[in-house]
Structures are given as structure tokens and as C-alpha cells.
Amino acid sequence: MASKELRVLTLEEVAQHNTEDNLWIVVDSKVYDITRFRNMHPGGASVLMDEGIPGQDATEVFYSLHRHEVLERPQYKRLQVGIIQGQEPKIHATIHDGAISKVPYAEPSWLVDGYYSPYFTEASSGSSHRRFQVAVRKFMDEYVYPDAQARELDGKRPSQSVIDKMAEVELHAMRMGPGKHLKGRTLMNGVVKPEEFDYFHEMIISQELTRCGARGYGDGMNSGCVIGLPPVLNFGSPELQARVVPEVLSGKKFICLAISEAHAGSDVFGLQTTATKTEDGKYWIINGTKKWITNGIWADYFTVGCKTEDGFTVILVPRSEGLETKPIKTSYSPAAGTAYVTLDNVKVPVENTLGEEGGGIFVMLSNFNHERWVMCCTSTRGQRTVVEECMKWTTQRKAFGKPLNSQAVVRSKLAAMIARVESGQNWLENVTYQMCNMSYREQSNRLAGQIAFLKMYCTRTAQDTATDAVQIFGGRGITQSGMGHFIEHYHRTVPFDALLGGAEDVLADLGVRQAMRSMPKDARL
Known part of the structure; x- marks a missing residue:
């Protein structure tokens, strides 16, 4: 079906369409005929007849009430009848289109132009983490994100078609971390070689998956494999591995x-x-x-x-x-x-x-570090998504005649959110670097306490961030649809991270006890 031709209009022409029987508006240089939609508007027909909306540029009003993704839905795209002469769209909402967000602190610093990292390699490198991140984000945005939003709502298991797509590029295998199980596999269509794959590549996968903003779906997307298969990979007999591993990773x-x-x-x-x-x-x-x-x-x-x-x-x-x-x-x-x-x-x-x-305790201890580390990856990325949501909302939402971010109390909450997520990410990257340079046994001996502390820190700060975000979004932050639905979802589901993989208090005590075992005998004040 051919797309309809859009008219080039002036603001004066649009202004003539300002009655109930002939109602047009402008949103970000695009002209919409909402005459027939008026009576279907969820907020009521009268809202669309308010002063300043009929026949006018309603961009500011629209974005104070709706997310950009509303305009991307087919039923609303069909309402567009033209564009404003001499104007270009100014709003780019980076709605899972593979792009790097330009909102400050919406991305870890290694992805931001002008910043440098001692851990992540650039596109010019043979084992480029950046090139890998581009491929993974594109995959997640194209295949996983749409399925995540749909399944989170209907409660059905992740679609087998998405599971199969992930298997095609060996994402299931890569989520087990680096190791011999990757030998001979073509990873992400050859973007990284099996022998070059490290924990930073795995971190990228975990954090890009988390951007879907669907907590239940995220756990449903083979998280059982991430924690259930490593004991088979590391401790199963060769015969058991040969039978089970291929069918699970496929x-x-x-x-x-x-x-x-x-x-x-x-x-x-x-x-x-x-x-x-x-x-x-x-x-x-x-x-x-x-x-x-x-x-x-x-x-x-x-x-x-x-x-x-x-x-x-x-x-x-x-x-x-x-x-x-x-x-x-x-x-x-x-x-x-x-x-x-x-x-x-x-x-x-x-x-x-x-x-x-x-000897089951040794089987599980070797698994716990990796499980908790993965949860640290997802927790920090989840917090960062909340930071981006709040940065956007406080810029576009007005209260008392000014943007929300003009209020010192709001800026204080944003400052705390940013400090928490930046400190968590940087601690995570340091621990990940240690993992890349330690044997599995060394990780168990040296990093169990570090990772326990890190998980405790990430999950506690996540709950603080969730609480602050709800205050910033107000009633929208406790509403399961519309502008604040990601915030509501995050606030409702963030306690899971504080319990799964070990409760916060237990992990905090584990970290201290491991430190106490390493105390030198001759240490005195």
C-alpha cells in the first residue's frame, strides 16, 4: 500500500482548522488532522479544544502529557496530513533505534564522544568492544525490545522466534562468559573472535538487554540458563555436557x-x-x-x-x-x-x-560470583535508564510556570541519581577488569567479597533511585501506562535484585567476613 502524500502547509493555513468539525494541530513541525480522533482521545474530547491547541502548534502541550513513542504508532501516524513549510523536526527521542543517547549520563562514559576508557577498546581495535556494542544494541532494539514490551504485558514466555534469533548469533553462549564453550562458534556474525571474547563483552550484552525496561521478560529471557548451565559446563561429565549443552545453547x-x-x-x-x-x-x-x-x-x-x-x-x-x-x-x-x-x-x-x-558448595560458589556480577551489570544499566527518563521529564515538564529542573530540590535528586549510577558503573568496570585477569580460582578467593559488596551497593542505590524517580514523576510514576510507565515498572520490580542471588544483608556480611579472614595478624592501631 502506497503511503499518502503529505502537504506542505503554513502555520496560517493550519490555524484555519480550529473547530470541532475541522481540527488540526502541529507537533514538532508535523501537521495532524485529529477531527475524527477527537472523540476517541483517552483524555476526553474537551481536552483537545482547550485554548492554545486547536489549529496551533501543540508541541509543548503534547510532550508534557505524552511520550514520543505515541507518535510512532501506526494508528497515529495515519493522522498526519502535512508538514510545516520551512521547518524541520527538532525532536529525536532515541526510542530503541540503535542510537547512542545524547542525554547527559544516559550512557556509560565509555560510549560518550570525547571520553576515554582504560578497559573498553575502540572501533579501530581488532577485538573492538565498541563495534560489538553497536551490533548488540542494533540486535536488541530490532528483535528483543518489541517482544519484551509485548510479553511483559501479556505475561507469555519470550517468543521462541527471538530465542532462535539469539541462538543464530550465539548470544546464549556468550552470556555464559568467556571460556572453552565458545570455541568454534561465530560470535555476533564474526564481530568478535571466541578467543578475544572477555567479560567486558559479556557486560555489554547484559546491559544492552536491560535497556528493554521489562524486568520480568528480562529474567524470562534465558536467565535460568545463565545461572543453571554453568555448573554443567564446569562440573558435568563430558558425556553429560555433550548431550545437554548444545541443545540448551541452541x-x-x-x-x-x-x-x-x-x-x-x-x-x-x-x-x-x-x-x-x-x-x-x-x-x-x-x-x-x-x-x-x-x-x-x-x-x-x-x-x-x-x-x-x-x-x-x-x-x-x-x-x-x-x-x-x-x-x-x-x-x-x-x-x-x-x-x-x-x-x-x-x-x-x-x-x-x-x-x-x-561437594555441591564448591559447584555453587563458583557460580554465585558470576550470577551476582551479572546482576550488578543489569542493576547499573537499569538505574541509568531511570536517570535518562528523569532528565528528559524534568526538562519538558513545567510546574509553576517553569521546567521541573529549575527547582533545586529536583536537581538535588538528579545529582544523587547520577552520583549513584556513575560510582556503581566505575566500581563494576574495575571488578570486571580483575575478572578478565584472574583465573576462576583466583576470582573465587579474591572477588567473592568485592562482588558481594558491589551487588549490595547496586541494589540499595537502585531502590533509592526508584523512590526519587517516583517523586519526580508524581502520579505518573505510579501509573502502569503513559508517560511514567517505565518508572512505575522499575519501582515495582527493583526489589527483586535486592533478593535474587543473595539478600543484601547476607552479602554485606559475606564481604566483611572475607575481609576479616585476610586481616594481617600483626595489624594494630
């Missing part, structure tokens, strides 16, 4: 981590799920329950923590007879697939044991 099968229970969350040793061997020693018989299991609803495999005769053991359990899942309703979207899992005499071959019997 997006054909799904996996989750099943550790927490109703009686034991951060207290791993308090688990009550048991695994006992059959008399012939060939199988485990598993009984118990697991709670708050991300992606559990549609998982084909469950990386399960069990109490065994030798202590705490981790076992890979396929969905089979005796294993059932049911959804848990939480503050965020069912798109996360959060599940309550029951295991009733589930029979699993002993070959599915991950690591040594009784």
Missing part, C-alpha cells in the same frame, strides 16, 4: 537453577530436598520442593541442590515423572516463568551428578 531446550526453598534461601545448607541412592548405586531418588525458580515453568532441565549422605550435592534433573511445576505470582510479569517445583521420587542417573558428591 535454544531448543531450557534449563534453570533450582536451589532456594520455602525454608532456605540464602542459607544453602538449610536445604531440605533430599537425594538418596538406589541399592544398586545407579540412580538418585530425589524428594523435596523448590521455590521462586526463575524459568522453572518451561524448563527442560533443573540444576538442583540436594541434601545427600555426604552433604550438599548438585544434580542435573531432567523434567520427568514425579517432577511438577506451577507458577508463582510475583510483583513482575509471568514472562519470567517463576515456579514452585515439586520433586516426588524423581529418578535420576548418578552420572547427572555435577562435581563430587558432597
Whole structure:
């Protein structure tokens, strides 16, 4: 269908269309005929007849009430009948079009022109982080963002078509971090070689995915794989890896981590799920329950923590007879697939044991650092999105005849938000650099406390930022649609980060205890 030809009009011509039966307005140099739309306007027809709107330039009024994305919707694009002679559109809202935002502090400094980084390589480099970021953002904006917005609303699982697209460019494999599992794979259509891929590349993936602003969907987008598959990669037998890893990284099968229970969350040793061997020693018989299991609803495999005769053991359990899942309703979207899992005499071959019997704590400790680090990546990026929303809103929204950002109290809140996100990002980049230069064992010994502190800091500052953002947006900040819907969503879902991967207080204590173990014996005041 051919697009209609737009007329070139003057402001004087538009001004003649100012009645209920012939109503035009101008928004950012574009002329819209809203005559028939008037009675469908969600705010009521009378709003559109207010003084200063009929036949006039309503740009300022529009952006005080609506997001730019409204104009991008097909049903509203069809209302455009012309453009204003001699004018060009002035507003570019960087609505997931792959561009770098020009709003101050909306991007980490390494992406901003004129700034430098000791960690991220530029486009001229062979293993360019910048070139990789461009490719990942384009992919996320084109394929993931639209699906994220739709699934967050309808609560359905992330679309298999998007999962398949991610598999085509090996995003599932890259989200496991650098390692031997990347060997022979073509990463992001060859933008980075497997041997060059590092934790900064992985950080880029996590932070670009977070820009979708859909918390439940974000967890539903194979987060179970990010935390459930590494124990298989690092501790599974070669035969188990050969069978499970390819089908999971291809997006054909799904996996989750099943550790927490109703009686034991951060207290791993308090688990009550048991695994006992059959008399012939060939199988485990598993009984118990697991709670708050991300992606559990549609998982084909469950990386399960069990109490065994030798202590705490981790076992890979396929969905089979005796294993059932049911959804848990939480503050965020069912798109996360959060599940309550029951295991009733589930029979699993002993070959599915991950690591040594009784050595499950080592399997999980090696996993916890990476899981918490990923959450730090997503938390800092989520805060930055809130900063951008607030910077835009306080510029375009007027109160008492002036922009919101003319008020010192509002600027004070913005200052605190910016300071928190910048400090979190810079601490994160330092820790990431250490990860790139330490072995897995060194990371476990040296970074467990650092990452625990960082996660505690990120999640606490995130909640402060969420509270400040709601105050800035006012009633819109608690409304699930319209101008403040990202803020409402963020404020409602941000507590998840403070609990998943270890509660804040537990992680803070972990960091201090690790520091105390390293105290020199001869240290005195």
C-alpha cells in the first residue's frame, strides 16, 4: 500500500482548522488532522479544544502529557496530513533505534564522544568492544525490545522466534562468559573472535538487554540458563555436557537453577530436598520442593541442590515423572516463568551428578560470583535508564510556570541519581577488569567479597533511585501506562535484585567476613 502524500502547509493555513468539525494541530513541525480522533482521545474530547491547541502548534502541550513513542504508532501516524513549510523536526527521542543517547549520563562514559576508557577498546581495535556494542544494541532494539514490551504485558514466555534469533548469533553462549564453550562458534556474525571474547563483552550484552525496561521478560529471557548451565559446563561429565549443552545453547531446550526453598534461601545448607541412592548405586531418588525458580515453568532441565549422605550435592534433573511445576505470582510479569517445583521420587542417573558428591558448595560458589556480577551489570544499566527518563521529564515538564529542573530540590535528586549510577558503573568496570585477569580460582578467593559488596551497593542505590524517580514523576510514576510507565515498572520490580542471588544483608556480611579472614595478624592501631 502506497503511503499518502503529505502537504506542505503554513502555520496560517493550519490555524484555519480550529473547530470541532475541522481540527488540526502541529507537533514538532508535523501537521495532524485529529477531527475524527477527537472523540476517541483517552483524555476526553474537551481536552483537545482547550485554548492554545486547536489549529496551533501543540508541541509543548503534547510532550508534557505524552511520550514520543505515541507518535510512532501506526494508528497515529495515519493522522498526519502535512508538514510545516520551512521547518524541520527538532525532536529525536532515541526510542530503541540503535542510537547512542545524547542525554547527559544516559550512557556509560565509555560510549560518550570525547571520553576515554582504560578497559573498553575502540572501533579501530581488532577485538573492538565498541563495534560489538553497536551490533548488540542494533540486535536488541530490532528483535528483543518489541517482544519484551509485548510479553511483559501479556505475561507469555519470550517468543521462541527471538530465542532462535539469539541462538543464530550465539548470544546464549556468550552470556555464559568467556571460556572453552565458545570455541568454534561465530560470535555476533564474526564481530568478535571466541578467543578475544572477555567479560567486558559479556557486560555489554547484559546491559544492552536491560535497556528493554521489562524486568520480568528480562529474567524470562534465558536467565535460568545463565545461572543453571554453568555448573554443567564446569562440573558435568563430558558425556553429560555433550548431550545437554548444545541443545540448551541452541535454544531448543531450557534449563534453570533450582536451589532456594520455602525454608532456605540464602542459607544453602538449610536445604531440605533430599537425594538418596538406589541399592544398586545407579540412580538418585530425589524428594523435596523448590521455590521462586526463575524459568522453572518451561524448563527442560533443573540444576538442583540436594541434601545427600555426604552433604550438599548438585544434580542435573531432567523434567520427568514425579517432577511438577506451577507458577508463582510475583510483583513482575509471568514472562519470567517463576515456579514452585515439586520433586516426588524423581529418578535420576548418578552420572547427572555435577562435581563430587558432597561437594555441591564448591559447584555453587563458583557460580554465585558470576550470577551476582551479572546482576550488578543489569542493576547499573537499569538505574541509568531511570536517570535518562528523569532528565528528559524534568526538562519538558513545567510546574509553576517553569521546567521541573529549575527547582533545586529536583536537581538535588538528579545529582544523587547520577552520583549513584556513575560510582556503581566505575566500581563494576574495575571488578570486571580483575575478572578478565584472574583465573576462576583466583576470582573465587579474591572477588567473592568485592562482588558481594558491589551487588549490595547496586541494589540499595537502585531502590533509592526508584523512590526519587517516583517523586519526580508524581502520579505518573505510579501509573502502569503513559508517560511514567517505565518508572512505575522499575519501582515495582527493583526489589527483586535486592533478593535474587543473595539478600543484601547476607552479602554485606559475606564481604566483611572475607575481609576479616585476610586481616594481617600483626595489624594494630
